[in-house]
Each structure stands twice: as structure tokens, then as C-alpha cells.
Amino acid sequence: MNTAGKTISARTERIRKDLEAMAAFTASPGRGMTRHSFSEEDKKTREYIRARMEEAGLSTYEDAAGSLFGRRAGKRADAPAIMIGSHFDSVKNGGDFDGPAGVVMGLEIARTLHEHGVETEYPLEFAALVEEEGARFGGGLYGSRAMTGRVSREQLDTFKDRDGISAAEAMHSFGFDPDRIGEAVRPKGSLKAFIELHIEQGPILEAEGLDVGIVKTIVGITQQEVEILGRPDHAGTTPMDMRANALLAASETALFLDRAAREAGEGTVGTIGRMEVFPGGANIVPGRVFFTVDIRSVNNEKVTGLVSSLGAFLKEMETKHGVRTSITEKITVAPVHMSEEIVGLFTEEAKKRGYSMRSMQSGAGHDAMIMAGITDVGLVFVPSKGGRSHCPEEWTDYEQIAKGVNVILGAVLSLAGA
Numbered sequence: 490m491n492t493a494g495k496t497i498s499a500r501t502e503r504i505r506k507d508l509e510a511m512a513a514f515t516a517s518p519g520r521g522m523t524r525h526s527f528s529e530e531d532k533k534t535r536e537y538i539r540a541r542m543e544e545a546g547l548s549t550y551e552d553a554a555g556s557l558f559g560r561r562a563g564k565r566a567d568a569p570a571i572m573i574g575s576h577f578d579s580v581k582n583g584g585d586f587d588g589p590a591g592v593v594m595g596l597e598i599a600r601t602l603h604e605h606g607v608e609t610e611y612p613l614e615f616a617a618l619v620e621e622e623g624a625r626f627g628g629g630l631y632g633s634r635a636m637t638g639r640v641s642r643e644q645l646d647t648f649k650d651r652d653g654i655s656a657a658e659a660m661h662s663f664g665f666d667p668d669r670i671g672e673a674v675r676p677k678g679s680l681k682a683f684i685e686l687h688i689e690q691g692p693i694l695e696a697e698g699l700d701v702g703i704v705k706t707i708v709g710i711t712q713q714e715v716e717i718l719g720r721p722d723h724a725g726t727t728p729m730d731m732r733a734n735a736l737l738a739a740s741e742t743a744l745f746l747d748r749a750a751r752e753a754g755e756g757t758v759g760t761i762g763r764m765e766v767f768p769g770g771a772n773i774v775p776g777r778v779f780f781t782v783d784i785r786s787v788n789n790e791k792v793t794g795l796v797s798s799l800g801a802f803l804k805e806m807e808t809k810h811g812v813r814t815s816i817t818e819k820i821t822v823a824p825v826h827m828s829e830e831i832v833g834l835f836t837e838e839a840k841k842r843g844y845s846m847r848s849m850q851s852g853a854g855h856d857a858m859i860m861a862g863i864t865d866v867g868l869v870f871v872p873s874k875g876g877r878s879h880c881p882e883e884w885t886d887y888e889q890i891a892k893g894v895n896v897i898l899g900a901v902l903s904l905a906g907a
């Protein structure tokens with residue numbers, strides 16, 4: 490991006506330093522990153538990020554949900570802010586990049602603007618969000634949900650960690666007042682955009698040898714639970730044609746879902762990730778099977794279509810195997826589209842810098858998906874080595890992160906009016 494005639498860029502070395510420093514704040518040294526929200530590791534990471542924000546001239550504050558922000562004033566003091574960042578919590582035994590790469594993107598943009606004395610019309614807010622993974626209290630996307638008014642005071646009591654500590658108690662012991670959770674809500678019109686960088690968590694960018702992925706859509710998702718009731722009988726004395734085998738019906742359904750998702754196209758995916766067989770004896774015909782169904786697509790009609798054909802298939806199984814079936818919806822989220830303006834700015838900047846890129850869909854949910862409820866959003870992916878994520882092997886080269894930062898830097902300067 491040109492400011493006063495010169496292109497300013499992120500520095501890989503500083504990105505490396507931040508990510509290496511943050512990687513040390515884990516509850517499971519040697520076994521990947523475990524950084525749950527409102528933990529000792531959270532505190533250390535938060536202090537580190539806050540110090541870097543202040544060095545970059547930002548005024549820091551925490552919102553009522555516990556997320557950390559650094560604000561950079563714009564020439565137009567009361568103009569809506571452009572928010573930039575990601576989350577800094579992790580799953581259990583996860584990696585060092587899922588989340589922090591996007592937080593460090595924000596820090597590096599703040600530093601770059603600071604060292605070049607860039608002034609913008611619009612204020613900028615650099616975000617380090619909490620509990621995106623939901624690894625401690627379940628649910629997830631908590632920092633962004635709180636900003637969009639999707640966390641209630643009651644939920645803070647209901648959501649508990651494995652030690653029985655509620656989110657409200659954890660917040661309280663961290664110095665936050667759960668009764669004020671409503672104050673985390675960003676008033677309508679207070680944000681001009683939310684921009685996130687995230688590791689891809691999939692194999693596409695690396696396989697195609699590309700620098701950056703510009704996300705156009707975050708997939709819609711539905712999760713359902715299916716129960717099939719057959720009849721538990723003796724495995725030795727019940728003839729094959731006199732059984733009501735719930736597992737046979739479940740197995741056929743698994744094959745059906747795989748086939749139907751492939752046929753749906755547009756990158757639609759369908760997964761049975763968990764299955765339990767009852768009573769679970771080697772010599773008993775399975776009388777009951779429980780399994781989960783996860784269906785995702787950028788095209789909402791594919792999602793609803795698959796759910797209804799799954800329902801019809803289960804009905805066929807009832808007749809074929811003499812079982813009863815039921816299907817229960819657990820969660821459904823519609824696909825979210827990124828701002829075309831921001832996608833255009835990313836594309837232009839990547840082209841200008843000679844980076845190779847492609848447009849992508851995100852198969853995973855991100856804070857940007859929630860923030861889309863209140864503002865324009867943009868999301869840039871950087872390559873994940875081997876497509877690995879949520880594991881200690883998770884890796885993205887620092888140079889690749891720097892390229893993603895530069896793409897966002899260009900877009901931010903345009904949006905913020907540098």
C-alpha cells in the first residue's frame with residue numbers, strides 16, 4: 490500500500506518473535522498448546538499482547554466479556570472503528586497458530602502504522618478475543634458472540650468447565666463482572682468492518698502452492714443427532730432374517746450420507762463423527778444406535794436438501810430393517826458471505842504485491858462469521874503445513890503469515906482512509 494508514496498510492509502521477524510513468545514504460554518509443555526480462557530496461560534498471554542499493543546501506541550482496554558483490545562484514534566474521532574484481529578485461546582493439546590496468527594497480524598499492523606507515522610481517518614481497534622474454541626466452557630465464539638449480544642447472563646452460570654467452575658465464576662476470579670456482560674455489546678454502527686486472518690486448517694493452499702486464500706463465504710452448518718431403535722437379540726440363536734439390527738440401518742445411513750454429500754457438489758460435506766452401539770456386546774444383535782450428523786455447505790439449499798433426504802432415507806431403513814428412527818436438530822447456522830468490497834481490496838493488494846491467491850470458502854466457523862451479524866467482514870487464510878490443525882504439528886511459515894498481514898494492511902489503509 491502506498492502511504493506518502495511508499496509501500497509499507499509487515500516484518501516477518503517481529504511476527505516470528507511474537508508467535509514464539511506466545512507459544513511458551515501453554516498448560517501442556519511438550520504436548521502442544523493448551524490455553525483455556527481465564528487460566529494462568531491466558532493471563533500471561535494477555536499481558537504479553539497488552540505490552541506489545543502499548544509499545545505500538547495503542548490504548549488498551551478489556552470489554553465486559555474479557556476480550557482485550559487496543560485502540561488507535563482516527564482523525565475522525567467519532568467515526569466507526571475498523572476492528573482487526575482474532576482469538577488467543579486454544580483447544581486442548583492444539584497448535585500455536587490457530588488464533589494467535591490473527592492476533593499477531595493485528596499487532597504487526599499496529600506496529601507498522603506506528604513506525605511509519607500513518608494517520609487514518611477512521612479509528613482502528615486491534616482485537617484479542619477469548620474462548621473462541623469453547624474448549625473450556627463449550628459453545629465457543631464467545632468473545633464475538635458477546636460483542637453481538639448473543640451471550641446471556643444466564644448462560645454464564647450454565648456453561649461449566651470439567652471442574653464444575655462456571656464461566657461466571659471464572660470471569661469473576663479474573664476480575665470481570667459477569668453481571669455486566671451486556672456492556673460488551675457493540676452498538677449498531679460503532680464498527681465499520683471486522684477483519685480476521687486465520688490459518689487455513691485445511692490442505693488446499695499448500696497443495697496448490699498459493700500464498701493467500703481470500704474467503705468469500707463461511708459455510709452453513711447443521712448438526713443433527715440420530716437414534717435408531719432395533720431389537721437386541723442373541724447373536725447366536727437369532728436367524729439373519731429375523732433380526733432388527735440397528736447397526737445395519739446406521740451403517741447404510743453412513744454410506745448414504747457420504748454419497749449424498751458428494752452428489753450435492755459445491756464442496757458440500759457430510760460426516761458422521763460419533764457413533765455409539767448398544768448394548769455393545771460381542772454376542773448381542775445391536776438394539777440401539779446413536780450417531781451424530783454434521784452437514785456443511787456454502788449453499789444453504791444443499792444443507793436443507795441433505796437433511797430432508799437423510800430423513801427420507803431413515804424412513805426407508807425403518808421398513809427395510811424393522812427399526813424405528815428419530816432425528817433431532819442440535820444447531821443450524823446459515824452460510825455467511827464476506828463483504829464484496831473487502832474481498833475486492835484483498836484481491837487488489839495481493840495482485841499488487843505479486844502474491845498467488847485464490848478465493849475460498851471456510852469450512853470452519855470463525856469469529857468473523859459472528860461479527861458479520863453487525864458489520865462488514867473480511868477473512869484471509871494463510872497456508873497450513875500438511876493441512877494440519879488443532880494438533881501440536883500445526884504450522885504456518887512466518888513469511889506466509891507476513892504475506893497475509895500485508896494483504897490485510899493494504900485493505901485496512903484503504904478502508905480507514907490513510
Ligand SMILES: [Zn+2]
Pocket residue numbers: 576587588621687
Ligand atoms: Zn481459530
